[in-house]
Amino acid sequence: MATTGRGGGWSASLRRGNAVACRAMDTDQLRSRIHEDMPRVVDELSRLVAIPSIGYDGYDPANVRASAELTRDILRHAGVGADLLEIEGGHPAVFGSVPGPADRPTVLLYAHHDVQPAADPDAWTMPPFTPTVTGGRLYGRGAADDKSGIVIHAAALRAVRADGPLPCSVKVIVEGEEECSTQHLPELVRGHGDLLRSDVAVIADGGNYRTGVPTIGTSIRGATHVTVRVDVLPIAQHSGVFGGPLPDAIMALSRMLASLHDDEGELTIDGLHGFPWPGTQVPEDEFRDESRVFPEIELLGTGTIADRTLSKAAINILAFEAPRVDEVANQIVPTARAVVGLRMAPGEDYAGAVDRLAAHLRAAAPWGVRVQIDTEEPGAGYIVDPTTSAYRSARAALATAFDRKVVEMGSGGSIPLVPMLAETFPGIEVLIWGAGDHRSNFHSIDESVDIEDLERMAVAEALFLQSFEDADR
Structure with missing residues (x-):
């Protein structure tokens, strides 16, 4: 039986265990719809990337507001009743909702629309706020982190809603200060508890271990x-x-x-x-290759690479x-x-x-x-519970969307909202994934996202939402 309205997690089991509970024909239809929708998805992401929505002091706050307004409009066009959520003294977030059956869980979809500064724009191969598609990737600040999350949510909702009402209630929260400050995070989460209260949170601010390798996040620092x-x-x-x-x-x-x-x-x-990292390990040669560190540079510390990047x-x-x-x-x-x-x-x-x-x-x-x-008030870390029904369903959705085995891996990065959600809504089932990969250059020059992985992630999220059709009542 689903637990709804209390932020206490989803206790329903799927009739097909770890399989995504939807017919093969439904899966093919979702793939086709999202594939046909990709020109729109890329256009939406390009328009978002073109806005330098940097929230740090010294940057024009009007750009963050413009990014919030475009995010609102994109969500509205996806059928979400969305509007700005004003934060006193801070940058606006965007909140929206789509009601579903009262006896089904509520799923909260998360992303953020603010971005890191471009640092040295002259060092970029392509201008950071001139979105450019080349080699199957879209380049620009925020393309991966985390404006891709916004368009994934919109694309998934359009695809599922094409068959009629959603099989679960959906809420969407898109933060406007994830990169620059945690000062207003308590107001955003605890101060809007009734708005955000959900059973499952899908955090589209993670990434894949490698291009084309579906990855579900298991921890953040x-x-x-x-x-x-x-x-x-x-x-x-x-x-x-x-x-x-x-x-x-x-x-x-x-x-x-x-x-x-x-x-x-x-x-x-x-x-x-x-503590020693118990999960997927990271080979040193892959770490060196991905970081582009000079070959003569010694790596710091002791323990495995996973220890040093995930659990120390x-x-x-x-x-x-x-x-x-x-x-x-x-x-x-x-x-x-x-x-x-x-x-x-x-x-x-x-x-x-x-x-x-x-x-x-x-x-x-x-x-x-x-x-x-x-x-500053520190953002907490978090360890995802891999035994929940939502986690199993999400893992199956990723495997279906990418047609390969899912990697379960922690992240050395941080998403301060996640532990605050878990603290505010005890029992909420948290999922972390995203379209970024080892080539995305998060927080660095030439940030980018793979367009095929963007499409696959939208398919995975649509499959996950659709799986609630067959959840036991």
Whole structure:
């Protein structure tokens, strides 16, 4: 019997076990519909990619609003009653719903419409906000992460609704601040609990292990960052007159940052959580090839690649602020800042890990320099339950859509909304998948998505939604 309206998970079993509960003719029809719909899907994604919806401070917020409005319109044209969900002091999300039978589960479809900055646009082979299709891929910022998720949801809903009403209730939430901040996430999720309450959440912000290899996500890491500032002087001073006795801020901050790892690259912060990764392993040669690291570079830390990317903490310096090289002057630099990124293993005491990082940096500060550390509320990690009915059905849908065995794999990335959904709606069954792959260059130059995988993911999601037709009442 389905559990609906309480966010308590879907307890129904499928009559066909792990098989997708739909007839072969239905599967062929869905494939055909979505294939014929792909010119529209690519056009929708291209129009989304053309909007530089960067949510960070210093970028035009009108672009994020324009992206939200286009997302709303795309969902409306897919039959979803969608509108903007305004967030006070933040960027708008988009929410919509399609009611289904009262005795069937409610499925929440998630994506986000904000994107990372393009960083150095001149380094891109193609302009980041000029969507370009070549070699079977669509290039542009957000093509994979995560505007592809929006068009997957729309395409799947159009395909299933062509046969009549949906076999389950569907809600759609498309976040507008996933990349830039978790500040307003509690308001979005907890503050709109009645709107978002669902039995199953389909998070279309994952990706496939390789092009054409269907992958269902099994975990995500927690994430946050701290901003550390070092001051040694109220103003810059002449390095010839005062250099020698006086330390400079860059020197001090560099020593603090270097103290975060030992000579083998292991983190030196005591008490961070980690565990041996029990699932699919990642060969080192594949990791090196995918990352494009120079061959002479040594990899940091110990344990398997999967341990180090999925189930152990990791720290990287995300930004460093000091005078630029082309602004060099013979002076003692008075102030320097850095942003330190922290990825945390699932199951970590996330707030405690941030405190330990901040305490370590303060203790490592040399020569009595002044230190200021600003923190943000950390996003938690999450481990997906692979025993749920929704997980089994989703895995079967992927296998059918891609016509090959499904890889079950964790992600070193973070989706802060997921653990908050699980906390707010105990028992909700979470699925993580997406159209990105090892060539998508998430957060880097030349981001792209494979168009055939985009189509296959839409088929998989349509099959998953259609499977509720044969769920036991």
